[in-house]
Amino acid sequence: MAEQPLRLTRQRQAVADVLATLDDFRSAQEIHELLAGQGQAVGLATVYRTLQLLADHDEVDVLRGRDGEASYRRCSATHHHHLVCRSCGATVEVEGPAVEQWTRTVADQHGYADVSHTLEIFGDCPRCR
């Protein structure tokens, strides 16, 4: 079974371009709206299909929100986490080498391989207090 060829279409390019301009997670629907807003209309179904494709190729990170909605973000070179304000949503990117190391150690101890993790920190930011 050979690799099926991927065609570079206007739509796929548009989705990739938008992702490139964003630093944080956005839902498929938000991305769809952003595209429409800048005159690069792409069908919602296509947005979903493209994001899923990118996720399969590990080119975007996927995060599941409390309500089950998926959010996507292009993988950044450096791995980091988010400190999010629970009332206004202001986000700060934080890094935690120690945490990265810890998760690998813990997983190793239990025989789990190919480790990955998700970590989000929530709090009330200065402006919202």
Next chain:
Amino acid sequence: MAEQPLRLTRQRQAVADVLATLDDFRSAQEIHELLAGQGQAVGLATVYRTLQLLADHDEVDVLRGRDGEASYRRCSATHHHHLVCRSCGATVEVEGPAVEQWTRTVADQHGYADVSHTLEIFGDCPRCR
């Protein structure tokens, strides 16, 4: 605003009982089926409502799967995280005092108050390799 009284009904008891016999995560629909299977029929909507109630009171952990479906499991007294097998779902509870401390420190540095966090570790468990 006073606490509204919670009534202990057959349905709520049944859901709690099932959760008590389980060690791992189950979806609301699975719990609903388990109940039906043991003659303790409870409406699906009620199962959802009860689980949400339990989650609000921190009596069950909620986990969002890759497909957006939520899974529930009664949680143990101490705060902990989960090491989940991405293929079979086998879960190990892990504690990380250092991580807890780190999140508080990071949040403090950025002026975020009333900190909480979520952390999930994913990997391929021994049995799935």
Next chain:
DNA sequence: CTTTGTGCAAAGCCTTTGCAATTTT
């Protein structure tokens, strides 16, 4: 020209909600 991708609308799922009937206190 053949194959892959897109759009639209319909369909699928999981979950939530309105409301009358029922149960608990």
Next chain:
DNA sequence: AAAATTGCAAAGGCTTTGCACAAAG
């Protein structure tokens, strides 16, 4: 009797899918 809870079915929201048409190679 009053108030909370249940069940059912309808409604919601996100995501996937069938299919005819358009675009890419």
